[in-house]
Amino acid sequence: MATQKLDPKKLEEAASKLRAIAHPMRIAIIGLLERKNQMNVTEIYETLKIEQASASHHLNILKTKGVLDSRRAGKNTFYFLKPHALEQIIDCINRCH
């Protein structure tokens, strides 16, 4: 299954993806969303007791890396785990021994 050679570009992407996820606050956000399905930014930053801008920033990183997706509903933006994204990452990690 494995491709023959190490592709530096893909490697860089994967490294940056895992590195981005491996951050305490972002892991906390993922943890929240594993339980609550979806939350808006205010709920998230109040629950985690961080600045609103900081929450938004972390959310954007997780979205960029394909872990989360968001949906706007009026004034609120709801964030939620992208289906299967977490599974894939966990698979990846388990292979990385």
Added chain:
Amino acid sequence: MATQKLDPKKLEEAASKLRAIAHPMRIAIIGLLERKNQMNVTEIYETLKIEQASASHHLNILKTKGVLDSRRAGKNTFYFLKPHALEQIIDCINRCH
């Protein structure tokens, strides 16, 4: 196949492993060893035109992360790719889309 939850510790390990490998000089070292099976430190740093200490440092990182292994033969230390390590990493990367 995937474990249920994201394990922060494992995640951190995998992230740090990929991050460590995703470095131009270390990719170059892996590239050399894909072709030549094994090389000693002198061969490596002369081929890549870097400082001996620098080579030693990179080699140690790759060894610590489980990509390389080494074998001492007299004055020389030969470094080589650890069997299957690269395959696993490539598998991991391919899963990390």
Added chain:
DNA sequence: CAAATATATAAATATATTTTGAAATATCCT
């Protein structure tokens, strides 16, 4: 054992990347 060669480690410094906080800006609802 002393000299030569090969490698490893450590300390100091330089560089790059991330994180954070504050302020400005945008978006949407009533």
Added chain:
DNA sequence: AGGATATTTCAAAATATATTTATATATTTG
């Protein structure tokens, strides 16, 4: 329009990584 919510931007602070220089350790050979 006015208030609530969210995003973006920018710069300072904190962290992480890299590089260099010097020094230490190990091994062989004479």
